[in-house]
Amino acid sequence: MIVMGAALVWVVGTCALLAFVYRRAFADAWAEPVLRVPVLILESDDWGYGPVEQAQRLDRVVELLARFRDSRGSHPVMTLGVVLGGPDTDRIRANGCRTYHRVTLADPRLTTVRDAMLRGVARGVFALQLHGMEHYWPACLMHAALTDEKLRDWLTRSGFPCTEALPSPLQSRWIDVSTLPSKPLPVDQVAAAAAEEIAAFTEVFGASPKVVVPATFVWTDAVESAWADAGARVVVTPGLRNESRDAEGRVVPGEHSYFNAATGPRGVLYIVRDCYFEPSLGHTHRSAIQALQCNTRIGRPTLLEIHRVNFIEEERPTQHALEEVTRLLDAACAQFSDLQFMDTAALAQHYRDRSELVETRIGARIHFLLRRLAKISRLRKLAWATFIILPAWLAYLVTRPAALQGSR
Numbered sequence: 001m002i003v004m005g006a007a008l009v010w011v012v013g014t015c016a017l018l019a020f021v022y023r024r025a026f027a028d029a030w031a032e033p034v035l036r037v038p039v040l041i042l043e044s045d046d047w048g049y050g051p052v053e054q055a056q057r058l059d060r061v062v063e064l065l066a067r068f069r070d071s072r073g074s075h076p077v078m079t080l081g082v083v084l085g086g087p088d089t090d091r092i093r094a095n096g097c098r099t100y101h102r103v104t105l106a107d108p109r110l111t112t113v114r115d116a117m118l119r120g121v122a123r124g125v126f127a128l129q130l131h132g133m134e135h136y137w138p139a140c141l142m143h144a145a146l147t148d149e150k151l152r153d154w155l156t157r158s159g160f161p162c163t164e165a166l167p168s169p170l171q172s173r174w175i176d177v178s179t180l181p182s183k184p185l186p187v188d189q190v191a192a193a194a195a196e197e198i199a200a201f202t203e204v205f206g207a208s209p210k211v212v213v214p215a216t217f218v219w220t221d222a223v224e225s226a227w228a229d230a231g232a233r234v235v236v237t238p239g240l241r242n243e244s245r246d247a248e249g250r251v252v253p254g255e256h257s258y259f260n261a262a263t264g265p266r267g268v269l270y271i272v273r274d275c276y277f278e279p280s281l282g283h284t285h286r287s288a289i290q291a292l293q294c295n296t297r298i299g300r301p302t303l304l305e306i307h308r309v310n311f312i313e314e315e316r317p318t319q320h321a322l323e324e325v326t327r328l329l330d331a332a333c334a335q336f337s338d339l340q341f342m343d344t345a346a347l348a349q350h351y352r353d354r355s356e357l358v359e360t361r362i363g364a365r366i367h368f369l370l371r372r373l374a375k376i377s378r379l380r381k382l383a384w385a386t387f388i389i390l391p392a393w394l395a396y397l398v399t400r401p402a403a404l405q406g407s408r
């Protein structure tokens, strides 16, 4: 009796201690809704301003995605993080690279690109998200160009240059990278620019953006507020918010952390994209499928980051990327009969509505909580070291979703 009492005190005390030390992880893992089905979304940023050859590449992506359907008949969706504008190189060249001029997707010269995007939307395989007016802060770019010949060439060569070619620090839009480490931009300018890009998106596409993907995942409270005030409902994040660049130009995350369906002060809902599927960097469909398996096991959606650069280079790497996407979708459909394709705005709406995709049974939620906590290596080791793994394992078995069938 005494032994059992001591064991009970040990279990309760240790559980309470671990729960206190890991209270943030416990709270987040519990608060993040559990998805009942595998959800797969391809997220592709940087489309828009750039070479007009994009249109033909977008059409090829459309044809590929349209060949697949989930059990409900929905096609896989590639969200396009749209860059609305970039330098008007003719005008900048004409003024000797002294003044910045912008050209946007509203320009007739880029109509083919915009129309290719809209064709994909009409076919149900593209969803348009705002990535930014530009993939940089124009004043910073012009300042840097004063002393950088390559940048002046980028700003003045004919055509529509790729923003991917810019130095990494300059690709962050919402901080002043004129000198490193970066400094904040004036709040009023930032708020005005964020509102302006939402209005420009609406003008170009005829509908306001519901989802925003901050360039290089650098953004601020002022930016988020302006986006929210202009109608944006969702912000995509890798689980953190980058807030500056250090002396070497590397992004520096702030203290914020995010989980799926967490909401911000102005009501935006965060969706986490932390899986990478970039065939041009050597990522394969196998690692993407592993990500889908891991996320599904813990009741999370899988958002795969696959940038435009995979599809707009030479023919060979483009073909390779298309083949990897095909293999991924073949494997995902074969392995997950209940797989659901949707866009990120639809996923966010499922979370907001606590729709039928969201687990509500308390036992199943505890089960997924344990699965999520087990992913924390240090906590798992502590659970073994303190023998708390035994009651945790018992709780895990008892709450298995199969054992809960019919008890909803």
Ligand SMILES: [Zn+2]
Residues within 6 Å of the ligand: 045, 046, 131, 135, 215, 216
């Ligand atoms: Zn980008």
